[in-house]
Amino acid sequence: MRILDTTLFYTQASGGVRTYIDGKRQALLRRGDTSHKVVMPGSRVFFDGDFVSLPAMPLPLAPGFRFPLRLGLWSSIIAGLQPDVIEAGDPYTPAWAAQRAARLLDVPSVGFYHSDLFTLVHHRVGRFLDPGTRAYIKRLYEGFDMVLSPSRVMAEQLHRCGIGEVEVQPLGVDLEAFQPQRAKPNARRALGLSEDQHLLVFAGRGTQEKNIPVLLEAMRRLGPDYHLLLIGTGLQPDAPSNVSVIHEFCQTPEVAGWMAAADALVHAGDQETFGLVALEGMASGLPVVCVDAGALPEVVPGDCGRHVRPNDGAAMAAGVRDLFEHDDPAALGRRARAHVETRHSWDAVAESLVGHYRRVLGDHEQPVLASTHESHS
Structure with missing residues (x-):
């Protein structure tokens, strides 16, 4: 199985999303039956093994982060890497590019709601944007074949935005590094x-x-x-x-x-x-x-x-x-x-994720309408 992750949160300044992708990647590669690539923001197009950097604009108010603007380039490069499953780890340009690339390839796309966009906008801009933020989240995540959330509280947030099915997938920890x-x-x-x-x-x-x-x-x-x-x-x-x-x-x-x-x-x-x-x-x-x-x-x-x-x-x-x-x-x-x-070992998390990917590959032609449930790692 060829798995591709894309997110603007894969930078040195990143926190949990980069940790998730790195831990997941190591566990997936240990399995021997999967390959893994990461498409992330950078200053230019650059291929380095399984890692691909694509042009993105530096964010002055968030040092170390870049925001992609060229949706067409991102979706074309992702599609050219020929993944079987594409996972997007943010609610911004990479997510839309993941969906477009998935349609080009006729493969499933997965949206992982790592970042609580609704709460971020609510607290930093104001509640007057709540209806628009909910509408944006609903439109974006309805376009994925599967939606993952790291916790029940975030799954409930997505429900309030109108997303019907969310799989709760807890994250892992490096048990060798942290002991x-x-x-x-x-x-x-x-x-x-x-x-x-x-x-x-x-x-x-x-x-x-x-x-x-x-x-x-x-x-x-x-x-x-x-x-x-x-x-x-x-x-x-x-x-x-x-x-x-x-x-x-x-x-x-x-x-x-x-x-x-x-x-x-x-x-x-x-x-x-x-x-x-x-x-x-x-x-x-x-x-x-x-x-x-x-x-x-x-x-x-x-x-x-x-x-x-x-x-x-x-x-x-x-x-x-x-x-x-x-x-x-x-x-x-x-x-x-x-x-x-x-x-919470990464091997257990990877096993659960591969189960999600296999399911969405099998169900790609017919979206599942079951209610939210937790996936135990």
């Missing part, structure tokens, strides 16, 4: 911490949706017995003294080393479509204190940490304190690791 044994030596010493202080961690881009100010407020309330390490979030000038910041992009081994050296992961983002960083923390043997919003409650079981009220620094602080004062964080961390080993 307790990867702990960075002397991490506490490097941060100037004693063994009695509890080390918390969060990794990710410091975008508005991550709600970093909520974590900073929680740390002010928690005081010197707790210390938070923020990785890759950019400068945080308002951070209290019990917060350290690595304000630059870090490669996976560096992030994994810091994570495994921590005692818990904290996550205040209330708009996560999945929340891969929570999964990475759990794979590193950490309990997770996260907000009870977005997809995070689906990713983090209640017996692997704490769910707290969103957008509330006091609630986050109380959840962290309760975890350490009334529970065994190490035991919860072991439970979290066991959970992701069972349900």
Whole structure:
């Protein structure tokens, strides 16, 4: 089976979508019965093995990202690569190009709703665009032969936009890269911490949706017995003294080393479509204190940490304190690791994805009208 992924989110600055494509690709290639190509934005047309860069315009307000404008070029190049299945990982030009290429080849197209366009527009532009955003999403995703969502909450969002069938496909985590044994030596010493202080961690881009100010407020309330390490979030000038910041992009081994050296992961983002960083923390043997919003409650079981009220620094602080004062964080961390080993290996995710692809290949001539259901990995 020849599989092709296209998305404007495959850049060094990308987060979960690139992680998804890389993890999926490695697992697919291990199978031996599939090939995989990626079409992504770049400054020019460039072929590099299984990776193809196509011209896209730099986005001044989103450094590191490019937006494709030449729909015809993208669809023609994708069609020329002769895939059996085309998957689009964003709701923009690559998605429309994927559908056009699929029609040219008479092969199925799959739309993966990684990015919650509706919520993004609603919060950043205004609710007056809600009807138009819903109409756009409905028009786009109705054009795919199959629609995938990383979580039930995102499937419900698509339902509200008028999309009838959505397959829920949870994402995976690199269990080799993220594991307790990867702990960075002397991490506490490097941060100037004693063994009695509890080390918390969060990794990710410091975008508005991550709600970093909520974590900073929680740390002010928690005081010197707790210390938070923020990785890759950019400068945080308002951070209290019990917060350290690595304000630059870090490669996976560096992030994994810091994570495994921590005692818990904290996550205040209330708009996560999945929340891969929570999964990475759990794979590193950490309990997770996260907000009870977005997809995070689906990713983090209640017996692997704490769910707290969103957008509330006091609630986050109380959840962290309760975890350490009334529970065994190490035991919860072991439970979290066991959970992701069972349900979220990339090999298991790839097996589920191939099942989706085989189904849509068989059903390509007749769209399926069943109701939403979850695909367990």
